[in-house]
Amino acid sequence: MESIIIDMDxxxxxxxxxxxxxxxxxxxxxxxxxxxxxxxxxxxxxxxEHQAMVRSHLFxxxxxxxxxxxxxxxxxxERLNKKYNVFIVSAAMEFPNSLKDKLDWLNxxxxxxxxxxxxxxxxxxxVHGDYMIDDLVRNFAAFNGKKYLFSGAxxxxxxxxxxxxxxxxxxxxxx
Amino acid sequence: MESIIIDMDxxxxxxxxxxxxxxxxxxxxxxxxxxxxxxxxxxxxxxxEHQAMVRSHLFxxxxxxxxxxxxxxxxxxERLNKKYNVFIVSAAMEFPNSLKDKLDWLNxxxxxxxxxxxxxxxxxxxVHGDYMIDDLVRNFAAFNGKKYLFSGAxxxxxxxxxxxxxxxxxxxxxx
Numbered sequence: 001m002e003s004i005i006i007d008m009d010x011x012x013x014x015x016x017x018x019x020x021x022x023x024x025x026x027x028x029x030x031x032x033x034x035x036x037x038x039x040x041x042x043x044x045x046x047x048x049e050h051q052a053m054v055r056s057h058l059f060x061x062x063x064x065x066x067x068x069x070x071x072x073x074x075x076x077x078e079r080l081n082k083k084y085n086v087f088i089v090s091a092a093m094e095f096p097n098s099l100k101d102k103l104d105w106l107n108x109x110x111x112x113x114x115x116x117x118x119x120x121x122x123x124x125x126x127v128h129g130d131y132m133i134d135d136l137v138r139n140f141a142a143f144n145g146k147k148y149l150f151s152g153a154x155x156x157x158x159x160x161x162x163x164x165x166x167x168x169x170x171x172x173x174x175x
Numbered sequence: 176m177e178s179i180i181i182d183m184d185x186x187x188x189x190x191x192x193x194x195x196x197x198x199x200x201x202x203x204x205x206x207x208x209x210x211x212x213x214x215x216x217x218x219x220x221x222x223x224e225h226q227a228m229v230r231s232h233l234f235x236x237x238x239x240x241x242x243x244x245x246x247x248x249x250x251x252x253e254r255l256n257k258k259y260n261v262f263i264v265s266a267a268m269e270f271p272n273s274l275k276d277k278l279d280w281l282n283x284x285x286x287x288x289x290x291x292x293x294x295x296x297x298x299x300x301x302v303h304g305d306y307m308i309d310d311l312v313r314n315f316a317a318f319n320g321k322k323y324l325f326s327g328a329x330x331x332x333x334x335x336x337x338x339x340x341x342x343x344x345x346x347x348x349x350x
Contacts, residue, residue, distance in 0.1 A: 093278070096275060100271060115297045116297035123291045123292070
């Protein structure tokens with residue numbers, strides 16, 4: 001069985017969407033400028049004076065627990081899980097409080113996956129497998145298998161990789 | 176630079192020793208029988224009537240935060256870290272409350288390592304590298320590099336692998 005390595009933030013979890021929800025709840029009406037996101041981080045789309053606050057909220061307990069699931073992700077990952085060795089690999093180690101939150105989030109929304117399939121790391125350079133689905137090209141650098149860039153405003157300028165524009169698209173490619 | 180993948184429990188951390196300390200503090204005087212440990216788990220060396228309690232304590236917040244560091248481990252890992260790409264890979268996902276504890280423990284006792292070097296996983300089958308130091312042969316099954324079994328009472332029956340009997344021994348082999 002071939003293996004697929006799937007990223008969490010901006011692939012399975014709508015991290016930017018969760019942050020925008022939080023930002024609005026704080027009472028801020030700043031414009032989110034998607035045109036300023038290319039280059040790898042959606043944080044640069046927030047008003048400059050709020051970017052440090054937004055980045056700091058990534059470290060707060062609970063933030064990663066409440067993220068919306070990307071559209072169609074649950075159904076497609078459930079089908080992939082029958083045909084591939086699925087591993088969920090998240091570069092979570094930068095955010096110590098996210099570890100338990102991410103595990104609880106996976107257990108809630110992806111109950112058909114087991115803890116044997118989860119990997120929280122700092123660098124993805126030591127994971128290997130047949131396919132990797134990720135939104136950040138830096139995670140592809142050392143990967144031995146085929147790479148698929150999951151589209152987001154923060155990677156719209158990238159042209160070098162095969163893309164998945166949605167989970168429906170992923171289903172077409174892998175199923 | 177070659178990479179070394181180092182396990183935490185029973186390799187860097189004296190998990191069994193921490194458990195024995197806790198067991199004594201609870202007021203139990205049961206004999207710890209090292210001869211009953213071979214086969215992969217030191218839990219079987221505890222009195223039978225206490226094994227379920229001991230296993231359950233592995234899930235308690237704080238247990239993995241308070242473990243003793245294995246003798247000479249800090250100094251040798253610090254030296255390895257200058258000569259190799261060191262990754263600390265722990266199959267921690269089975270114990271959800273251990274994740275933050277393990278990260279805090281690493282940051283306290285190994286401050287020269289960075290979060291980019293840490294991996295918490297369920298299965299080690301997707302990590303690759305040049306060398307792996309581990310106390311459990313099941314973690315070697317899919318590994319592409321050279322394997323070193325770190326000796327403990329629970330793996331004393333194994334004969335198939337090169338062994339490291341201590342961190343001093345590891346220094347002789349790798350430095």
